[in-house]
Amino acid sequence: MDYRIFLDTANVKEIEEAVETGIVAGIATNPNKMANVGRKYEDVIKDIRSFFDGPIAVEAIPTETEEIIEEAKRLNDLSENIVIKIPANKKGIKAINKLVPMGIKTNATLICNPGQALAAGLAGSPFISPFISRVDYIGHDGMELFRKVRKMYDFYDIKSVVIAASIKNCNDAIESILAGADSLALTYEVFNQLFNHPVTEEGIKKFTNDYNSIYGK
Numbered sequence: 001m002d003y004r005i006f007l008d009t010a011n012v013k014e015i016e017e018a019v020e021t022g023i024v025a026g027i028a029t030n031p032n033k034m035a036n037v038g039r040k041y042e043d044v045i046k047d048i049r050s051f052f053d054g055p056i057a058v059e060a061i062p063t064e065t066e067e068i069i070e071e072a073k074r075l076n077d078l079s080e081n082i083v084i085k086i087p088a089n090k091k092g093i094k095a096i097n098k099l100v101p102m103g104i105k106t107n108a109t110l111i112c113n114p115g116q117a118l119a120a121g122l123a124g125s126p127f128i129s130p131f132i133s134r135v136d137y138i139g140h141d142g143m144e145l146f147r148k149v150r151k152m153y154d155f156y157d158i159k160s161v162v163i164a165a166s167i168k169n170c171n172d173a174i175e176s177i178l179a180g181a182d183s184l185a186l187t188y189e190v191f192n193q194l195f196n197h198p199v200t201e202e203g204i205k206k207f208t209n210d211y212n213s214i215y216g217k
Contacts, residue, residue, distance in 0.1 A: 059085040068095040088116040121158035131166035150180025
């Protein structure tokens with residue numbers, strides 16, 4: 001299945017507009033984005049499912065392993081398309097290890113070093129999300145993290161889908177692909193950058209003006 005672009009938002013209007021392009025494969029949300037729209041997971045998911053049948057990633061809020069598992073089960077019951085985002089610390093990896101055999105899809109998130117990526121992959125998480133700009137902000141190289149994860153996964157033949165997350169601009173998105181990302185988690189703002197360039201807009205304006213000068217509006 002094609003998982004190349006996840007739209008990273010909980011705003012249903014943004015999702016509906018982006019889905020119309022035909023290039024959105026999945027939706028990714030997090031507690032911050034849910035808080036920004038001021039709605040419950042259940043209500044947002046119901047609205048998204050009314051027009052989109054791809055995977056919808058939602059985050060388990062608890063921090064203890066058993067509580068993460070229970071929350072994941074509850075969220076998984078909302079839709080067959082749910083993917084549970086779980087932080088890739090030790091407690092999260094333990095939860096992933098138990099959830100995957102139950103058939104519950106997981107996305108190991110907040111990955112900031114290759115060790116976390118290795119643990120998540122070996123635990124069988126179908127998706128993992130290394131973070132780029134958050135790693136850059138602490139003085140490390142987010143793209144180098146991706147290159148290491150890709151090389152490591154290829155060496156061990158780990159099949160998890162590697163999603164580039166925490167992408168701040170279109171250039172980061174392209175560089176992530178070149179560094180080995182299988183998929184991109186893009187905010188609505190960065191998603192729209194894929195389509196825009198001032199030279200394109202100038203060209204459209206010129207072609208339109210030239211046409212109108214000859215044929216009229």
